[in-house]
Amino acid sequence: MLSYLQSLLPETNGGKLPYWLLFISVVSAFNSVQTYQDISLTKRVYEKDPGQVSPLSARTFGTWTLITSIVRLYGAYHLNVKEVYDLTQFTFVIAGWHFLSEWLYFDTCKLGKGLSGPLIVSTSSLIWMYLQKDYYLN
Numbered sequence: 655m656l657s658y659l660q661s662l663l664p665e666t667n668g669g670k671l672p673y674w675l676l677f678i679s680v681v682s683a684f685n686s687v688q689t690y691q692d693i694s695l696t697k698r699v700y701e702k703d704p705g706q707v708s709p710l711s712a713r714t715f716g717t718w719t720l721i722t723s724i725v726r727l728y729g730a731y732h733l734n735v736k737e738v739y740d741l742t743q744f745t746f747v748i749a750g751w752h753f754l755s756e757w758l759y760f761d762t763c764k765l766g767k768g769l770s771g772p773l774i775v776s777t778s779s780l781i782w783m784y785l786q787k788d789y790y791l792n
Contacts, residue, residue: 664730671786675730675742678775682723689716698768699753706762722749733790743783750776 664672689696693712697704722745729742753772757763 664733667734667790669786669789671782671790672730672733674779674782675726675733678779679723679727679730682719682726686716686720686723689713689719695768699772700756700762701766701768702764703762736791739783739787739791743780743787746776746780746783750780 664676666672685695689712693707693709696712696715697707700707725741725745729738732738733742749772753763753769753776757765757769757773763769
């Protein structure tokens, strides 16, 4: 059973980034499902103005999150393809831009538990991918 599970993991070439992308992809997929069930966790992210979070906006956010999850999952297994690497990296650029703009421009978020996680994941992943690009593409 363990060898079967290990066969499902991406090839890493010694690096850990593919495992991280796989992990984030799975977590994001579960988060997407949650947005269709209950909007309370989505309201935590936009806690400065949770009244703007409707079932429709939560599902739209969940759909967007699912799309990025699929791109990141594909990226975990194909980081050696430049176009896939770039698309995967751009999912973190867009996520970071979204959360920062909601916090600093649209004023729907405040720096707290709900916003910290997405900001940390998007920023650290973006930096990690920037620093490791040559390693995975050469």
